[in-house]
Each structure stands twice: as structure tokens, then as C-alpha cells.
Amino acid sequence: MSPARPSGPARLATYFHVHLVSDSTGETLNAMAKAVTARFDGVIPIEHIYSLVRSEKQMERVLQEVESAPGVVLHTLVDRDLREQLEEGCRRLDMPQIGALDPLVGAMSRYLGAALSTRVGAQHALDHDYFNRIAALDFAMAYDDGQGSLDQLEGADVVLCGVSRTSKTPTCIYLAHRGIRAANVPLVPGQEDGERLTKLKNPLVIGLTVSPDRLVQIRRNRIDNLNASQSSNYTDQDAVREETIKARRAFERRGWPTIDVTRRSVEETAAAITNLLSEHRNHKIGTTW
Numbered sequence: 001m002s003p004a005r006p007s008g009p010a011r012l013a014t015y016f017h018v019h020l021v022s023d024s025t026g027e028t029l030n031a032m033a034k035a036v037t038a039r040f041d042g043v044i045p046i047e048h049i050y051s052l053v054r055s056e057k058q059m060e061r062v063l064q065e066v067e068s069a070p071g072v073v074l075h076t077l078v079d080r081d082l083r084e085q086l087e088e089g090c091r092r093l094d095m096p097q098i099g100a101l102d103p104l105v106g107a108m109s110r111y112l113g114a115a116l117s118t119r120v121g122a123q124h125a126l127d128h129d130y131f132n133r134i135a136a137l138d139f140a141m142a143y144d145d146g147q148g149s150l151d152q153l154e155g156a157d158v159v160l161c162g163v164s165r166t167s168k169t170p171t172c173i174y175l176a177h178r179g180i181r182a183a184n185v186p187l188v189p190g191q192e193d194g195e196r197l198t199k200l201k202n203p204l205v206i207g208l209t210v211s212p213d214r215l216v217q218i219r220r221n222r223i224d225n226l227n228a229s230q231s232s233n234y235t236d237q238d239a240v241r242e243e244t245i246k247a248r249r250a251f252e253r254r255g256w257p258t259i260d261v262t263r264r265s266v267e268e269t270a271a272a273i274t275n276l277l278s279e280h281r282n283h284k285i286g287t288t289w
Helices: 027-037 056-068 080-093 102-112 128-142 168-176 195-199 212-226 237-254 266-284
Strands: 014-021 043-050 071-075 097-099 158-163 182-187 204-209 258-260
Touching (some): 027 071, 056 080, 158 168, 158 266, 168 266, 258 266
Parallel strands (some): 014 043, 071 097
């Protein structure tokens, strides 16, 4: 018996305007807005982003935009005068406004008993962490796609290994933005099998795996987008299946932790790598969770 079809017309998507106001780059606010709206099915935000808002004149233009496109206003403003100007303007326009970080900042302040900083963009200071992230990004670019000797790869925190098109490069770039030095080595049939990585002492080597069906689809899409031609083995179902099986067996034989990226976003893969790296570091210094 076939399953019953849902009655009634399909629900249409709901669009709404969301105004993101920040006195810094707006990255935090943008990420928070996306995380929240993702919790609602069929809801699509029309984003209006206002970064580096640091004067009354700039705020006046923001309020003009809010008036012309009514919606929800989210902000991460530090300056008291600008906050009051925005709050007053939203009250006048009868628009909801939310200080996105206020609940967390308030709770932390009460717990720590510490005064709040009024420095704008404090999280983007040119400090040690900032330069460490830049160095990690340089490292990821320098040792991408199998580049670098073993001595150079010893400087990595983590080395990703996997067959072609397992998101190794974008994952390394994402990790670099977290200050993690990541390199990657592709497994190439008949050329690179990853055996040399077993000699590494400092980095954690992680194998990335993917289902053959998904890998064939990704590779075919890439070839189509590049209007390029490839050897038949690159997208042949049987050849790809054999390639992925050999990769899995190699990872198991070498005792490397593996992550299946078939249904993972780059962010999810990076989170799993970060957890493995934390366990690896704790193990090296003799601590346990």
C-alpha cells in the first residue's frame, strides 16, 4: 500500500526582513542570525547588513533603511549612545530590536563580577591569537594538496589524508581560521598512498572517507563545471568504489582516526577534527578526560 499523500497545498516559504547592525565586522551577528533562522522550517530571511556603524549619521541611515523595509533588528552595539539611538528609533517605528549578545554578556558579568569593556571590536584585536590564525592560514596554503616534505609537515597540528574531492582543502582553510595548522595529502592511485605520513611524529593524521556514490556525483559535477575531461577511472563507479575501499583499509591498517564526510558540512568535519585533536593533545601530555 502506498503511503498517504499529505492533504492541502504545500506550505509556502515565509520571507522577512532582518536588519543586522554592528559596530564591528558583523561576523558574530551574521552567524547568530543564520543559526537562529535555521531553526525554523520554511522561513527565509532577507538580510540587511550594516557593519562598522560608529556614528550618529551612520545610525540615521540604518534607521531609514529599517523604516523602508520593516522587520526584526538585531544588533551587537557596544557604544551606549548608539544603542540608545537605535532603541529609540525602533520604538518610534514600532520595530522589535534585540541586543543579540545581551543575555550572554549579562550572565557572564554576573558570574565573573567583572566590568564590561566598551572597546569596539575587541574580539578582532591584533593580538597573538590573530597572528597565529594568519600563520595557520599561510601554512594551509603552503602545504595544500600534498606539498611539503616530511620535515615541513612536522610543523602541522593535523594532516588530513583522503582520496580526491573529500573536502580536504576547504576543511584545512576552515581550521586555519581557528588557529589550527592543517596540511593535506591526497591519495592518488598509483602515485601517493600516504605511507610516508606514518613517519610523522608530531601531527595527528586523520583519514577522510566518503561513500563511492557521493564521490562519483561530486567528481562528475566538478568536471562539468570545469568543462574538463578526466580519465574514466576518475568517475567510474567500480574504480571509485575500489579507490575508497583501499583508502579505508589503509587508514585502518595504520591506526589513523577516520571521519566520514559523506553527510557532513565542512564546519561539522572541522568540529570533529577539533575534538580528535584535543584528545590527541591530552593523550600526549598524559592527561585524561
